[in-house]
Amino acid sequence: MNEFEQDHNIEIQKQFAMQAKRFDQEGYPLSNTEYLKWAIDNIPLNKDYLALDNASGTGILARALARYVKTVHAIDASRPMLQSGKEAARREGINNIIFNEGFAQSLPYDDSFFDLTTCRLALHHFYDVYKPLQEMVRVTKTSGYIAIMDLVSPDDRQISTFYNRLENLRDSSHTYALTEQEMLELFRRYGIDIIKAQTRDVEMVLDDWLDLTDAPKDSRAAITESLLQELDGGKKTGMRPYIKDNKIYFLHTWMLIVGQKV
Numbered sequence: 001m002n003e004f005e006q007d008h009n010i011e012i013q014k015q016f017a018m019q020a021k022r023f024d025q026e027g028y029p030l031s032n033t034e035y036l037k038w039a040i041d042n043i044p045l046n047k048d049y050l051a052l053d054n055a056s057g058t059g060i061l062a063r064a065l066a067r068y069v070k071t072v073h074a075i076d077a078s079r080p081m082l083q084s085g086k087e088a089a090r091r092e093g094i095n096n097i098i099f100n101e102g103f104a105q106s107l108p109y110d111d112s113f114f115d116l117t118t119c120r121l122a123l124h125h126f127y128d129v130y131k132p133l134q135e136m137v138r139v140t141k142t143s144g145y146i147a148i149m150d151l152v153s154p155d156d157r158q159i160s161t162f163y164n165r166l167e168n169l170r171d172s173s174h175t176y177a178l179t180e181q182e183m184l185e186l187f188r189r190y191g192i193d194i195i196k197a198q199t200r201d202v203e204m205v206l207d208d209w210l211d212l213t214d215a216p217k218d219s220r221a222a223i224t225e226s227l228l229q230e231l232d233g234g235k236k237t238g239m240r241p242y243i244k245d246n247k248i249y250f251l252h253t254w255m256l257i258v259g260q261k262v
């Protein structure tokens, strides 16, 4: 691991120690049941499955999966996120999740251990996306499934550069959201047979989104200004802002991609 990756891991742990308490807050898209249902309806599930949710955070997806599989291992680099997840699972009466602290790029599991591996909304935080995906493929059984749900960047290179800069201003652990094409290529690169690839827009309230990361005042002002300028016909941010009920909203695009290890 080089020193930049080490620094990034520290940044991740700092950022999510801060987000852990409010991560599951009601009304925010992360725990919205509609988006969880989208995942549950499209990921192959079976009561005999041993599943892994990689970079699981508080286990929002792991908890949704737990009802449909035998056991879920939820691994994450942030102890406070895992702690919030454990408390939530206890409150919800879920007892088939095993929470583990660890890094997505060096999973502490044997080869071909899981029937299903998932990773939601974490790829765009990884220092590099290749090693975590390679690890997910390694720990998945042949004919097992790999499902990723993540933000995707706009296709246009210039807009995507601006978009990722704004995301990083709001959360310094944001690295890069792949484009749809890059996500498909990532699966193909590891020989995963793609069985589903879908996208959908997710409505975000700008202030709520900035509050979750406790974005610094100047970053907050710069992001808001960029969205207002776009609303005035200025440079495209890739965030597609609009005003509703006197609030600034914007759209994220989430991609769900499901493949089979061949």
Ligand SMILES: C[S@@+](CC[C@H](N)C(=O)[O-])C[C@H]1O[C@@H](n2cnc3c(N)ncnc32)[C@H](O)[C@@H]1O
Residues within 6 Å of the ligand: 012, 013, 016, 030, 054, 055, 056, 057, 058, 059, 060, 061, 075, 076, 077, 078, 081, 102, 103, 104, 105, 119, 120, 121, 122, 125, 126, 127
């Ligand atoms: C935006 S949260 C998403 C959490 C969860 N997957 C969900 O969908 O609710 C990103 C999570 O990725 C974790 N993370 C980021 N980089 C990681 C890495 N290299 N290894 C393990 N966890 C990582 C963070 O600690 C954080 O909990």
